[in-house]
Amino acid sequence: MSAEPTGKPKLNVILLAPRGFCAGVVRAIDAVEEALRIYGAPVYVRHEIVHNKYVVETLKAKGAVFVEELDEIPDTGQPVIFSAHGVPKSIPREAERRAIFAIDATCPLVTKVHREAEIHHKRGRLVLLVGHAGHPEVVGTIGQLPAGSIILVQTVADIETLEVADPGNLAYVTQTTLSIDDTRSMVEALTRRFPQIVGPHKQDICYATTNRQDAVKQVAPTVDALLVVGSSNSSNSQRLKEVAERSGCRLARLVLRAEDVEWDLFSNISTLAITAGASAPEVLVEEIMDAFAERFDLHVEEVSTANEGVFFPLPRELRREIA
Ligand code: SF4
Numbered sequence: 656m657s658a659e660p661t662g663k664p665k666l667n668v669i670l671l672a673p674r675g676f677c678a679g680v681v682r683a684i685d686a687v688e689e690a691l692r693i694y695g696a697p698v699y700v701r702h703e704i705v706h707n708k709y710v711v712e713t714l715k716a717k718g719a720v721f722v723e724e725l726d727e728i729p730d731t732g733q734p735v736i737f738s739a740h741g742v743p744k745s746i747p748r749e750a751e752r753r754a755i756f757a758i759d760a761t762c763p764l765v766t767k768v769h770r771e772a773e774i775h776h777k778r779g780r781l782v783l784l785v786g787h788a789g790h791p792e793v794v795g796t797i798g799q800l801p802a803g804s805i806i807l808v809q810t811v812a813d814i815e816t817l818e819v820a821d822p823g824n825l826a827y828v829t830q831t832t833l834s835i836d837d838t839r840s841m842v843e844a845l846t847r848r849f850p851q852i853v854g855p856h857k858q859d860i861c862y863a864t865t866n867r868q869d870a871v872k873q874v875a876p877t878v879d880a881l882l883v884v885g886s887s888n889s890s891n892s893q894r895l896k897e898v899a900e901r902s903g904c905r906l907a908r909l910v911l912r913a914e915d916v917e918w919d920l921f922s923n924i925s926t927l928a929i930t931a932g933a934s935a936p937e938v939l940v941e942e943i944m945d946a947f948a949e950r951f952d953l954h955v956e957e958v959s960t961a962n963e964g965v966f967f968p969l970p971r972e973l974r975r976e977i978a
Pocket of ligand 1: 677678679680739762763764765831832861862863864891933
């Protein structure tokens, strides 16, 4: 029996895998939900727990209260959770001074970068941080060391013009959610300019960022368009869109919800790839797929380029409570 013609244009959709939530994001969201279950509302969260408005609104509806700084929190016995991006050392110190119970949901892969920076500092090295100014992860990493002990470099030009007192005593660390290719160029520039610089064995870019970028790189040149589901303030989502464009995809867009899709742009395509940033929930991928299914006759195929079995246990403050 042949299928009934739908009258809609045909569209081949390639769902990329891995996509969406990484282990650090799952852990951070679980931490807020567990804290709400154990301590009741309100549970304060410093900064967006992960960079996704849908996730934040969902947690708000359950009783989470989002603040940018601790001084927005009244004196309270209720906990505050630090976001997956990590915080400067001054923040837990301030929470302790005010006797606020703090739960640290910093992703363990960000904490690893903090520890690397600290070790370099203890060994007397000036630390160069490859990253984007203003991103909370960068603010948190800079805040691990005393002022002047860590310098942010954002571009190859920054490296070419950098003047340091002791070029033989340098180290570098990187933000976890950068473009792999850009970071490779930055590290090459660092080692060219400062041959004795010490760095991680591999870049600090995390497995989730790497796998999502690899999948996009592989498929983007073969499709008419690529959609990244994610927030515009999500670094790894932004990088996915850039990677698609650089890989030769002529139409790449980053969208949070189905209502953000610019439908005119997609009217003449026959193949579309969809991925999602590490902080974007699968329910939003499904919402966007449903919106495409209303307009197109979809043929959906999943292309998987890596297996992820990474799991991080809850922050220890919660594990202790649960035990
Ligand atoms: Fe951790 Fe990477 Fe996820 Fe950031 S994107 S929370 S570093 S696993």
